Amino acid sequence: MEYRKLGNSSLDVSVVCLGTWAFGGDRWWGYQDDNDSLEVLEDALARGVNFIDTAPVYGRGHSEEVIGSFIAQGKIREKVILATKLGLRWDGRSIFHDLSRKRMFDEIDASRKRLKTDYFDLYQVHWHDPDTPIGQTAEIMHKFYQDGIIKAIGVSNYSMAQIEEFKKYAPIHSLQPSYSMFDRDIEEEVIPFCIENSIGIITYAPLYSGLLTGKFFLDGAKIPGDINRKMKSRDLEEPCFSINKTTLIKLKKIADKHGKTLAQLALNWNFNQKGVTSAIAxxxxxxxxxxxxxxxxxxxxKEDLTMIRDILAERFIEIEKVEEKV
Ligand SMILES: NC(=O)c1ccc[n+]([C@@H]2O[C@H](COP(=O)([O-])OP(=O)(O)OC[C@H]3O[C@@H](n4cnc5c(N)ncnc54)[C@H](OP(=O)(O)O)[C@@H]3O)[C@@H](O)[C@H]2O)c1
Known part of the structure; x- marks a missing residue:
């Protein structure tokens, strides 16, 4: 396993971070057996993954609870770089943005209880709350940091302008954006900005919610029906389905050359992009x-990277044509 410094923080994180949204077993990902989640946690650590990403909203607290029970049981807190988030509130049906002062203090306490820990290595603002000034959010995050309850400050789903505003009030050690071979919006501006400002990038949905493994396109895996993933449902419908299938067939040839799977190719490509610290799979x-x-x-x-660049560029043009017609 390779480890990298996360931005200008003191954390050395594995290039593969374990993503645990599905551990929540919520309607986004469907049923998840806690025993499977616990096995994955144990094996991931045994194989060198030291970085785990979760959030209160994943299964309305359940993902954090599963990780908390694992940490308490194994007495392994110091071995884990634990990242969680704040800023979303939920009721029985819906999820809301909420970075009000009270909610931020309540959330950090609730997450500490669920995760059975006094501190988080990385604490991330999940989404900006349009009803709260960024300066207020940043100042409270800074307080958590100065109090030693969190070792690094992260933001997620922030635009460049939002990062710039936040930075006036508090340091930012990392950004968590979505990024994959099929989702490359951050390349033009956000990645160069983060490099210039020593902000680590931890990419979410690097497998494009599983699509980049090829299983829905090449292996006939059942397409999730009512489960609402990060990917656009259009990607699984014609004509995008065929465009994606053709792309994955071409990418698979490169993976095959290295004796690797499509998932391995997609992740390796992801965490080796300039500016990317770690991919949250x-x-x-x-x-x-x-x-x-x-x-x-x-x-x-170099030759592989050029071929991948061209394959993805061809897909992008084809998908753009479809989107123009919608
Ligand atoms: N900050 C944010 O707003 C945000 C948003 C989304 C995610 N995240 C974080 O990023 C993590 C990763 O994102 P993600 O879970 O959306 O997407 P992902 O890593 O692109 O896809 C993960 C899903 O793909 C399937 N999968 C994974 N490895 C596979 C393999 N080798 N072969 C076949 N299928 C495989 C699994 O679902 P199935 O078995 O059900 O197919 C798995 O849950 C999350 O867990 C979460 O920690 C953050």
Missing amino acids: GARKLSQLYDNLGSTGWKLD
């Missing part, structure tokens, strides 16, 4: 974890 069972960890310990060469 969600794995809900051991077979997925083992597959994803095969993304480490090898490198794509």
